[in-house]
Amino acid sequence: MNTFKKILGIVWVLLGPAIIYLLISGAVSNIDPAGKKDINNPVIWIIIIAIFTPIAIGLMIFGWYAFKGEYDYMPQRSEEMGN
Amino acid sequence: MDNSSVRGIGKVIAASSVGTMIEWYDFYIFGMLAKTISIQFFPEGNATAALLSTLAIFAAGFIVRPFGALVFGRLGDLIGRKYTFLLTLVLMGGSTFLIGLVPNYKAIGIAAPLLVLSLRLIQGLALGGEYGGAATYVAEHAPANRRGYYTSWIQTTATLGLFVALGVIMLVKLNMSDDQFNAEWGGWRYPFWISIFLVGVSVYIRLKMKESPMFSKLKTEGKTSVNPLKESFRNKSNFKMVLLALFGAVMGQGVIWYTGQFYAQNFLETKAMLDFEQSRTILLWAIAFATPFFVLFGWLSDKIGRKWIMLLGMLLGILTYRPIFKTFLEDTDITAWKKEKHTIDGEQIKKQLFNGSNDSLTIKSVNYKLENGAGFTEVVTDTAFSNGDEPKMRSGRSLVQKDKHLSSATYWKFVGLVFLLILYVTMVYGPIAAFLVEIFPTRIRYTSMSLPYHIGNGVFGGLVPFIGLLLTTTYPNDPLVGLWYPIGIAALCLVIGTIYLSNKIDQEVND
Numbered sequence: 001m002n003t004f005k006k007i008l009g010i011v012w013v014l015l016g017p018a019i020i021y022l023l024i025s026g027a028v029s030n031i032d033p034a035g036k037k038d039i040n041n042p043v044i045w046i047i048i049i050a051i052f053t054p055i056a057i058g059l060m061i062f063g064w065y066a067f068k069g070e071y072d073y074m075p076q077r078s079e080e081m082g083n
Numbered sequence: 084m085d086n087s088s089v090r091g092i093g094k095v096i097a098a099s100s101v102g103t104m105i106e107w108y109d110f111y112i113f114g115m116l117a118k119t120i121s122i123q124f125f126p127e128g129n130a131t132a133a134l135l136s137t138l139a140i141f142a143a144g145f146i147v148r149p150f151g152a153l154v155f156g157r158l159g160d161l162i163g164r165k166y167t168f169l170l171t172l173v174l175m176g177g178s179t180f181l182i183g184l185v186p187n188y189k190a191i192g193i194a195a196p197l198l199v200l201s202l203r204l205i206q207g208l209a210l211g212g213e214y215g216g217a218a219t220y221v222a223e224h225a226p227a228n229r230r231g232y233y234t235s236w237i238q239t240t241a242t243l244g245l246f247v248a249l250g251v252i253m254l255v256k257l258n259m260s261d262d263q264f265n266a267e268w269g270g271w272r273y274p275f276w277i278s279i280f281l282v283g284v285s286v287y288i289r290l291k292m293k294e295s296p297m298f299s300k301l302k303t304e305g306k307t308s309v310n311p312l313k314e315s316f317r318n319k320s321n322f323k324m325v326l327l328a329l330f331g332a333v334m335g336q337g338v339i340w341y342t343g344q345f346y347a348q349n350f351l352e353t354k355a356m357l358d359f360e361q362s363r364t365i366l367l368w369a370i371a372f373a374t375p376f377f378v379l380f381g382w383l384s385d386k387i388g389r390k391w392i393m394l395l396g397m398l399l400g401i402l403t404y405r406p407i408f409k410t411f412l413e414d415t416d417i418t419a420w421k422k423e424k425h426t427i428d429g430e431q432i433k434k435q436l437f438n439g440s441n442d443s444l445t446i447k448s449v450n451y452k453l454e455n456g457a458g459f460t461e462v463v464t465d466t467a468f469s470n471g472d473e474p475k476m477r478s479g480r481s482l483v484q485k486d487k488h489l490s491s492a493t494y495w496k497f498v499g500l501v502f503l504l505i506l507y508v509t510m511v512y513g514p515i516a517a518f519l520v521e522i523f524p525t526r527i528r529y530t531s532m533s534l535p536y537h538i539g540n541g542v543f544g545g546l547v548p549f550i551g552l553l554l555t556t557t558y559p560n561d562p563l564v565g566l567w568y569p570i571g572i573a574a575l576c577l578v579i580g581t582i583y584l585s586n587k588i589d590q591e592v593n594d
Contacts, residue, residue, distance in 0.1 A: 005583060012330075061326060062323075
């Protein structure tokens with residue numbers, strides 16, 4: 001199971017930039033100042049990219065921790081953390 | 084537990100829950116009145132722009148929630164739970180009341196949307212600080228073997244807040260005409276004004292409460308955190324749990340929560356085109372039937388662990404969302420309705436002459452009634468060309484079938500389906516407070532649990548309608564396309580949760 005956790009860690013690391021790429025390419029292909037549809041509005045895209053980029057980075061960090069085996073042993077008590 | 088202890092925890096739960104429910108009520112009424120608010124506070128002439136502006140404010144309300152979690156979470160870990168979530172309650176109630184007092188755009192121009200935006204941001208900040216405080220406060224009073232059960236009462240508050248908000252808006256709206264409701268100082272403002280009384284009562288109750296025993300003990304021993312933000316997010320052993328909580332539990336919980344309640348109601352109103360009353364009473368009934376299950380699943384999580392209950396709720400959502408929402412569409416399909424025996428129950432034609440022409444815009448509304456009690460209104464908007472004395476209608480240019488009224492059997496079927504959607508919510512949401520409390524230590528618990536909770540619910544959950552709207556615009560031929568966002572996020576969370584989460588209950592959180 002621990003090997004599986006580590007292998008999947010790589011998937012999470014790769015998923016982070018994939019999400020950012022999808023968002024940016026979606027914005028580039030859809031933003032149109034002359035367009036009247038909601039999806040053409042740059043403000044909406046800026047908001048979504050600004051929100052999801054740090055979250056995608058968080059997913060990459062999560063994946064990196066998983067890859068490094070940080071989740072092989074899960075703390076059984078909250079006092080095991082924060083020290 | 085002896086009787087006095089049970090009474091004591093009962094008071095703690097009641098005082099915490101009532102305040103939290105009022106905060107949710109305050110937060111929801113803005114979203115529910117978004118259309119009216121957009122007309123009042125944003126420049127007229129472009130309805131979409133006005134609606135989008137409001138949606139942006141709505142999203143902004145959710146986006147600032149994580150910041151509220153950091154600000155008030157830190158405060159709660161430094162000075163205590165009691166005074167922090169008292170402060171959030173006052174901020175929330177005050178800003179809600181003030182939104183109800185802001186003159187509209189016609190009266191004060193750009194100051195109106197700016198004031199509303201500022202107050203909405205304060206609401207978001209306050210909500211970000213409230214939930215973590217209430218959940219932590221109750222959990223730190225609860226015995227280890229009943230933590231899931233006791234905190235599940237706090238978990239009912241978000242849904243009950245929605246219930247009260249829906250109920251108050253319906254009561255006001257059904258007791259006046261649309262014009263009276265939507266007027267500058269009309270009925271839409273009443274739900275905002277009512278908030279000040281609710282908050283007053285809750286503040287009075289909360290002032291009488293004592294600080295959490297675990298936090299008091301830490302404070303007495305001088306062991307409280309000096310820098311909760313640093314300890315929560317710069318300490319790897321804690322930060323990795325923050326990430327796991329977000330990606331393995333709260334992210335999926337957030338989208339299931341919003342899809343089951345907000346998205347469902349919006350879908351029934353705008354896609355299934357049900358009338359105002361039925362689209363809301365369906366949700367009200369479903370919430371009333373489903374709410375006890377928050378407590379049931381909270382209780383059950385004390386017996387079998389939190390993990391699998393939450394993940395099962397996500398799995399059921401992933402598997403059944405599309406069939407359930409497809410049923411909503413199929414059962415309100417007018418083509419099928421028209422094949423049944425029906426009568427015409429009234430007809431209205433309105434004409435508006437075009438300037439400098441005898442041609443006119445003609446709006447023809449026909450009310451249909453079916454034998455089984457169902458009914459709907461068909462509105463054909465067209466240009467009538469004057470040709471001699473009689474205008475001749477062209478074939479229908481715009482056809483809208485709206486205000487659909489379901490037969491009794493279909494109505495209760497819809498209540499059952501929405502009940503199922505909310506049942507999934509109770510599975511993912513009932514045990515999550517206890518789950519979050521148990522993975523973080525007391526001295527940084529408020530900060531550590533608040534951030535993933537509000538990113539999961541505020542960002543992932545709060546953007547369900549917004550991203551749904553974007554997907555629908557991109558793929559207009561699939562009315563269910565908006566569901567792929569919550570299904571995808573829930574599926575990702577399910578995989579991460581299944582593999583990485585532990586089902587172990589931490590019996591000892593007194594550290």
